[in-house]
Each structure stands twice: as structure tokens, then as C-alpha cells.
Amino acid sequence: MKWKIYNTLNNNPLIQEKSCDIKFYEYPDLDEFEGIYIVIDAIDTPLPTDFADNKWLAEEYFYQIEVWSLDMDLTENIAREVRKVLYEELSFGQYGTGLDEWDKDTGIYRDARRYRGKNYLM
Numbered sequence: 379m380k381w382k383i384y385n386t387l388n389n390n391p392l393i394q395e396k397s398c399d400i401k402f403y404e405y406p407d408l409d410e411f412e413g414i415y416i417v418i419d420a421i422d423t424p425l426p427t428d429f430a431d432n433k434w435l436a437e438e439y440f441y442q443i444e445v446w447s448l449d450m451d452l453t454e455n456i457a458r459e460v461r462k463v464l465y466e467e468l469s470f471g472q473y474g475t476g477l478d479e480w481d482k483d484t485g486i487y488r489d490a491r492r493y494r495g496k497n498y499l500m
Contacts, residue, residue, distance in 0.1 A: 379439050379497055383418055386467050392459045396452070398445075406446055408484050414456060415446040427496060436496040440473070444490040450480065457489035470495030 384400055387393055398414045399406075406415045419442045426434035443464075445457040464470040470493040477490040 380418060386463055387416060387460060390459060390463050411486060417444040421492060436498045438496050440494050442490055442492045444488055446486055446488050448485055450487045453487040453489050457491060464493050468495055
């Protein structure tokens with residue numbers, strides 16, 4: 379599922395246009411920060427769900443996806459686009475609260491949101 383999320387985000391026109399750097403678990407170097415980063419973090423391992431005839435039919439996933447940049451509006455726009463893409467193309471919904479912060483020392487804006495979704499095995 380990680381690669382499915384990565385490829386779906388990487389193929390999005392806005393994310394391509396803004397040359398977002400998408401990584402798994404790897405946060406940007408703050409000393410040389412520039413550009414836009416999207417960080418995909420698994421919060422939990424996949425859980426079997428939707429059972430029938432003693433077999434599971436799907437796995438449920440829980441991810442945190444963060445957007446980092448030096449521009450507040452751009453960070454918010456990309457984070458909204460990530461939410462839209464995950465919902466419309468992968469049926470992942472935003473789950474719980476997130477994080478919207480600005481670091482005064484670095485000037486970096488960070489928007490972190492959590493998403494939950496299923497992948498049917500058949």
C-alpha cells in the first residue's frame with residue numbers, strides 16, 4: 379500500500395507541477411531545506427478486516443502524511459490535494475486530528491494529517 383500511495387501522489391498534476399519530493403519515513407534536512415516535501419509514515423501495521431466464511435477480505439491501513447515547505451499557503455494547498463487524492467483515488471479518509479505548525483527558527487510550515495483506508499484482497 380505504501381507504493382500505491384506514493385505512486386498515486388506522484389502522478390498527481392499539482393504535486394508534479396510543484397516538484398514535491400515524496401519520501402517514506404525520511405524527514406528533510408533542516409539545514410539545507412528548500413522545496414516541498416511529502417513524508418509518508420505508517421502509523422500501524424495492516425490489520426485484517428471485513429471477514430466472511432472465516433477469511434478476511436481486506437486489510438486496513440493507517441498512515442500519517444506530512445507536507446513541509448517554507449510557504450504557508452503552498453503547504454496548505456498541497457496538504458488539501460493529498461487529502462483529495464487519497465479520498466478520491468484510494469478511498470482513504472482523514473482520521474482524527476492533525477498538526478499544523480510553523481517553526482520560527484527554520485521558517486518551515488508543516489501540515490501532518492492521518493488517514494485510514496482499506497484495500498480489498500480480491
